[in-house]
């Protein structure tokens with residue numbers, strides 16, 4: 001049985017949905033089985049036939065992390081250490097999710113897994129510490145670094161921008177940060193494929209660190225223009241006149257510094273799975289046109 005930790009978060013919910021669709025037996029826990037409490041984790045696993053662990057729990061408030069470093073460290077580093085210790089004890093593989101924020105953004109071409117990590121903020125720093133702590137506890141891990149995630153069950157940029165465009169004459173969006181928007185469905189599919197591949201023993205994906213996002217690259221500004229185009233077409237954006245204006249990061253200061261370039265090189269995971277990742281525009285279309293798209297989150301009550 002697969003154990004999804006953080007099953008009610010944005011990614012965790014999507015992973016549960018994907019495993020359910022694929023008839024893969026799973027169980028999930030939320031913060032009531034805290035990753036900060038090793039005994040609680042051990043007690044939960046006791047008597048269950050856990051054969052795989054997927055950790056989607058984390059401290060994800062990037063700006064707040066600057067003033068709550070210890071809280072972020074507990075969830076992003078101590079928690080994964082506890083989970084990895086238990087995974088080792090149970091002799092089961094562990095999939096853990098990390099981030100593009102472990103890099104400093106100084107690259108100018110897609111970043112590979114062995115590029116040196118150099119976080120520039122507290123969130124990235126604690127996620128980097130989590131990777132290190134996990135690797136020290138178990139060898140049987142898959143660390144998947146992802147970026148710019150959006151999904152049906154969480155607050156995210158796509159919902160926020162559609163809501164903003166529906167209610168404002170114009171919006172300003174940063175145009176000097178490059179990355180790749182990623183639908184949680186893409187990442188969940190990769191997670192499920194690693195599990196299936198491993199369970200079938202057909203073609204084991206080697207343990208290690210992998211970069212997993214949708215394909216292509218853009219800026220937050222161009223991402224917003226694409227959201228506008230697709231949401232208008234889908235009829236969920238009604239304010240066609242809203243103007244999307246570019247701005248620079250310096251015009252829109254935030255407590256945490258963001259990497260200016262965080263496009264990840266995904267060739268390693270694509271080769272390991274024999275799987276082509278979709279372009280980000282295609283994945284956005286899948287999201288916007290899905291019956292799971294939550295119109296209440298863009299203030300449309302049906």
Ligand SMILES: NC(=O)c1ccc[n+]([C@@H]2O[C@H](COP(=O)([O-])OP(=O)(O)OC[C@H]3O[C@@H](n4cnc5c(N)ncnc54)[C@H](OP(=O)(O)O)[C@@H]3O)[C@@H](O)[C@H]2O)c1
Pocket residue numbers: 005006007008009010011012030031032033034035036055056057058059060075097098099100127146147148149150154
């Ligand atoms: N969102 C992004 O853009 C992005 C980008 C790159 C990487 N990532 C990584 O992707 C992963 C998933 O992110 P997400 O956006 O899906 O996160 P999320 O929606 O914020 O979900 C995180 C989950 O962690 C759970 N949690 C908090 N404290 C816990 C505890 N002590 N014990 C057990 N669970 C606890 C929360 O449960 P409760 O709701 O019960 O508190 C929540 O459901 C994270 O590792 C994140 O770092 C995210």
